[in-house]
Amino acid sequence: MSVRSDGDGAQRGRAEGGRLPREQAVAELTRLLEPEVARAGFDLEEVDVRPAGRRRLVKIVVDADGGVSLDDVSDLSQAVSEMLDASDVMGTAPYVLEVTSPGVDRPLTEPRHWRRAAGRLVVAPLTEGGQIEGRVVEADDTSVVLDVVARPAKGKGGPKAGSKPVRRTFAYAELGRGRVQVEFRRADDGAAPDDGGSADTAGADETRSPAEPE
Incomplete structure (x- = not known):
């Protein structure tokens, strides 16, 4: 499941619209967000930054032993959005924040x-x-x-x-x-088919730009 929201980059001594290279942005976002995500009781599984038209998509993947509910994701999305707006990691360019839980296709590496x-x-x-x-x-x-x-x-x-x-x-x-592996039917329990990792998504349609107050 995932929640998306639109955000704006905060200006902190950068040129208008300044952007960090992707690898540096991912590293700084990870360093910024990991402690907050851990305090909320989750593991930060992935941070990614990708172009999305004139904006960038900031994808944050979190998980926990008991799973992640839509309410959990919504609350964490709000907290992460506030942290990003208060930092200079995203520069001044607008971005879309997506906080989500892992899909079934997530590799098992830990x-x-x-x-x-x-x-x-x-x-x-x-x-x-x-x-x-x-x-x-x-x-x-x-x-x-x-x-x-x-x-x-x-x-x-x-x-x-x-x-x-x-x-x-x-x-x-x-x-x-x-x-x-995606299983369409478990012979031992008659479970419903896997959904292949698709997620319920709740979106926020509000768009903000650096020049506009919230």
């Missing part, structure tokens, strides 16, 4: 990502070659437990009926970037 994927089917490359597919049972700071899905040999058709997954523990050093 222990907390694997922990939050508990119950989901994932695929990950093995550092020694090949790949593994399994359902996340549990994860801690050093390893993840997967119910590994048995795959048939090439050209042998589908998995045998009634074949059971094998429970295995993998150190994170044995795995590359994991990916959650």
Whole structure:
């Protein structure tokens, strides 16, 4: 889920419309926002800045063990917007702020990502070659437990009926970037189809420019 709002860059000793290079803007935004996001009880997963016509899109991705609600995102969006308007990171050029939670296609690169994927089917490359597919049972700071899905040999058709997954523990050093797999139906619980990571979006239509008061 995500919330968008329009903002204006604050002038702090810059030329009119001055912009930082993208990499520098991302680094400064991360340094500015990470403590505030942590105080609010979330992890700052990603910061990105992209051109969006005459403005820029500032994308902030946050997550938490208990998930992120639309109210959480809305409150955090307001706090982040106020911080950006009070800083000089975005210069004077207008921008669009989007605060969102990760989609299902977010790569699993940190222990907390694997922990939050508990119950989901994932695929990950093995550092020694090949790949593994399994359902996340549990994860801690050093390893993840997967119910590994048995795959048939090439050209042998589908998995045998009634074949059971094998429970295995993998150190994170044995795995590359994991990916959650979209499942249209879980045979064990009849769950509704995954939405592929699409998010509900609430937008703010108000547009502000540096010359206009709020």
